[in-house]
Amino acid sequence: MFYRFGHQSFKTIEPAPGFSVRAISGKNVMLCDVALQPHSESPLHSHPYEEMSLIIEGEFDMKIGDEGQLLKPGDVYHVPPGVIHGGVTHEQRTVMVSVFSPPRKDYE
Amino acid sequence: MFYRFGHQSFKTIEPAPGFSVRAISGKNVMLCDVALQPHSESPLHSHPYEEMSLIIEGEFDMKIGDEGQLLKPGDVYHVPPGVIHGGVTHEQRTVMVSVFSPPRKDYE
Numbered sequence: 001m002f003y004r005f006g007h008q009s010f011k012t013i014e015p016a017p018g019f020s021v022r023a024i025s026g027k028n029v030m031l032c033d034v035a036l037q038p039h040s041e042s043p044l045h046s047h048p049y050e051e052m053s054l055i056i057e058g059e060f061d062m063k064i065g066d067e068g069q070l071l072k073p074g075d076v077y078h079v080p081p082g083v084i085h086g087g088v089t090h091e092q093r094t095v096m097v098s099v100f101s102p103p104r105k106d107y108e
Numbered sequence: 109m110f111y112r113f114g115h116q117s118f119k120t121i122e123p124a125p126g127f128s129v130r131a132i133s134g135k136n137v138m139l140c141d142v143a144l145q146p147h148s149e150s151p152l153h154s155h156p157y158e159e160m161s162l163i164i165e166g167e168f169d170m171k172i173g174d175e176g177q178l179l180k181p182g183d184v185y186h187v188p189p190g191v192i193h194g195g196v197t198h199e200q201r202t203v204m205v206s207v208f209s210p211p212r213k214d215y216e
Contacts, residue, residue: 003172028209052139064111097205101136
């Protein structure tokens with residue numbers, strides 16, 4: 001059994017320019033270490049996965065459904081399956097930890 | 109619908125001295141912001157939840173099943189349901205993000 005994953009075990013994905021994701025899957029959850037460069041974007045999209053994220057550094061100017069919020073370190077957002085969401089960064093590099101359940105097939 | 113949770117929305121739990129957890133639940137996942145003071149401990153235990161964590165700051169000297177590892181920032185550990193695990197910090201304050209699926213009833 002292999003319980004620990006070092007940096008090198010992650011798969012790195014770049015869903016959009018300046019937006020990189022290191023993803024690792026368990027059985028029902030996928031944990032992602034997400035970094036967005038200043039002035040980059042996670043374009044509006046939806047997916048069939050539940051998503052929760054905690055902002056670690058920077059700011060994320062986010063839309064979820066018809067709500068808009070500027071998220072800061074310590075804030076958490078929750079996106080139920082099927083809800084349209086996306087966001088942009090401004091001046092700061094932004095780091096967050098995101099979790100998807102079940103694991104996203106497009107990040108595996 | 110309420111998608112965003114500020115600092116104040118978290119429930120804070122102290123499972124052991126010097127070990128604090130801010131927990132927030134979705135439907136199938138619970139996201140936790142975990143801080144351990146230097147020389148503190150998450151005593152060996154098991155639970156029926158899948159657990160994955162990403163180390164953000166510090167170090168976590170961990171046992172999972174019969175494996176021991178010193179985890180550093182960027183490392184991830186995975187604990188399947190029912191597997192005994194726990195860990196200690198040494199000189200440094202340690203921060204990690206942990207996710208449980210399904211949400212832990214004892215943290216709700």
